[in-house]
Amino acid sequence: MEIDDSLFARYQAGQCSPEEMALVERWLDQLDKFPEPEDARMLSLLESLDEKMPFIKKPKKQSTWQWIAAASILVLLTTTLHLYWQKQSERILFASIEDVKAPLKSNAIVVLENNEEFDLDKLKRNDTLQAIGYRIVRTADDQIIYLTDRGKTSKVVYNTIRTKTGGTAHVQLADGTKVWLNTNSELRYPIYFEGNIREVALRGEGYFEVAKQERNHKRVPFFVRGDEQTIQVLGTKFNADFTANNETALLEGAVAFSDRGSSLAQAHEEKFTVRIRPNQVYNGKKIIEVKDIERYIDWKEGYFDLNEVNVEQLSRKLSAWYGIEIRVDASVAQVLLFGRVRRDKSLKEVLDLIATVHPMKYTMENNYIYIK
Amino acid sequence: MPKLESLSDEELLLLVSKNQDGAFHMLYERYKAALLIYAIKRVGEAVGEDLVQDVFIRTWNNRYTIDYQNDFKAYLFTALRRRIIDYFAKETNAQGYLDDLKSYGNEFAFEEADAAIRTQSFSDSIFAVLHRYGPQYQAILKLRLQGYSNPEIANLLGLSEKTVRNQYSSTLKIIRSNFSSFLLFLFF
Structure with missing residues (x-):
């Protein structure tokens, strides 16, 4: 078969013989002239392709603005609340002990590098929070993960997750390390390890x-x-x-x-x-x-372990979890407990259960729980 | 609204014809990485990206009139192949490619291939590329770059570990075996 310089042009014009078409196609199929791009390069090529597609709506930008708006409101709110809390020292008034329930929310916030705060409870499963140069995602199993574009971050960016009374959080760091934060705790970490x-x-x-x-x-x-x-x-x-x-x-x-x-x-x-x-x-x-x-x-597993724990020690854990002060009488403070209780029970249920291990009475006055 | 991920190409195309742009986006996600890698290996990154972009935009613009002949991926790859040859035909620097084609033609003298078998092997080879550069490819790539291990990626994306591993098996071998030697064995 004669291969002349016009072969490509004739293929384009549909003027090739069937043999010529077969040759061109099979040659093209086996052609391997350029190396495969490296992973990072491939990712940026794909993302730049995405940007050029007219059918891809740009939820990124839109949501950034929404989040920024939400963030400013939140920051304002938290500032106001913070002033309030300083006086109240984060205490809630309960009408009766029946009202002291286990927290349903994670009561955690994430603080971005520019000190903007986001309430993590607002981030539902599979939601993404768009920040500058990275995204924060709550996965289907309630883990907070970071998606970063390594190329875009020049200096180390730190975020903080802070849990309030009764709050917990589960975050996965950039290196795959997993951290569970207990209540009233704070973790500061870089979104990418350098x-x-x-x-x-x-x-x-x-x-x-x-x-x-x-x-x-x-x-x-x-x-x-x-x-x-x-x-x-x-x-x-x-x-x-x-x-x-x-x-x-x-x-x-x-x-x-x-x-x-x-x-x-x-x-x-x-x-x-x-x-x-x-x-x-x-x-x-x-x-x-x-x-x-x-x-x-x-x-972390969602219960209070009572084994080898005395009433005094347990009361501190309960206090942090339910957000209410507990005073323990010296007569029962050192009593050792055993067993375990789920943390999603109300405070009354937990105390009733403990009372079956060791006879004790509890009362509530002026927003304090007294155990005797 | 059914989950787009679980729909077949044919079902998605039906939605596209009913003005559902999200369905087209889903189709794009399925094939973009495979098309991009196919183009890059033949014409390099810059030209490759342009051609793939061109294929998708043309397809999008003509989405109501194109006859996909019930095989969307074959349509896409055939369109990309055409764009690549158009590029060779137009560009002055196509001489290198022409020389390559000539030596290929001299080396392998062959008879006219049966059209049906050619089509079948072509879609086989597409399937092989998709094996790795499938719809989850970009997400896996992202997590890999952040240092996640295969089991962790599988967990995060709700995929099987095998799927994640496969995505990282050597593509070169798969492409070559399907595109060239496989074809040669078939015909000679």
Whole structure:
């Protein structure tokens, strides 16, 4: 077959013989002249293609404005409420003990890099919150995840998730690390991890499942920075309680401690002198062996673990969860409890259940619960 | 409103004919990555993106009049193939391609291929590209770039781990085996 220079033009004009058509098509099918683009390049090519399609409505922009509007209102609202709360110290007035219900919402907010605050309860499952250069999504299983366009973020961007009384949150960080935040807690984290370390700052209590990350065949370390303690994560699953309790319980892997607080994005010279193994708890002073380590993450699993907990300790947990002050009489404060109670029960149901373990009476006066 | 994801191409095209733009968007999501990779491997990134964009916009503009002959993906790939050859015919720098075609033609002397078999192998090869560059490709890509593992991606997107893994199996091999050697074995 004669292949002349006009073959393409004749194909285009429909003037080829069937043999010529077959040749051109089969040649084209096997043609492999250019390399496949790398993942990041491919993604940006696809996104730029998306932008040129007339049938794709641009929900991005529209929703950004909606969210910004919503955010400004929220910021205003929170400012007002904040002033109010400062006086009220976040206390709600309950008419009777029957009204003290378990929180139905997550009572958590996310604070963006520009200090805009979003109520995470407004973000329903599968909803996306469009920020500048990244998106925050609540997945079908109530996890908060970040979608970032790495190329667009030049400097490290920090977000904060803060839970209020009775609030919890479950966030997945950019490296795949999962964090569950207990009530009245705060986690500050970069939306993308850069460089040779990963670090987050924690106030309150959080359960961590740290994902392994390697760069140039070296493990990238993960640090949890607290006001009074710093944890170097060598392994995977642990509960860090930086409240007045100060207890870190290790479920899997290994963690090490420096008994000094630290903050994000600073040079650190730290010595991690204490190291614990699974089923051990470190309280800033000593290491304790624990038989049932799971009870340290009862809050994450949605119940109160009462085993080896006394009434005084439990009352603190109940107080934080239900948002009401509880006073325990010295006569019952040290009584050890056992069993477990689901956290979605009302306060009255929980107290009734405890009363079956150990006889005790409770009353409510002036928005305080008294246990005798 | 039924879930668009679960509808077949034919059902989506029916919705397109009833003015439902979302259905066209869904079709686009299904085939954009596969078309883009097909074009890029032949004419490079810049030209490839232009041609794919052209194919989709033309299809969109003529969505009420095009006869897809009950195979939307074959229609798209055939249209893209035409655009690529148009590009060769028009461009002055097509000489390199012409030389390539000549040496290909000299190397493989062959008889006229049966039209039906040719069509079948063409759609087989499309199927192979779609195996990896399917509708979830972009989402998987995004999560991969953020360092998520395959099981995590499967979990987040509600896919099976196998699907996510497949998306990352070597495409080159699949394309080659289907587009060239597979064809050659068939014909010789």
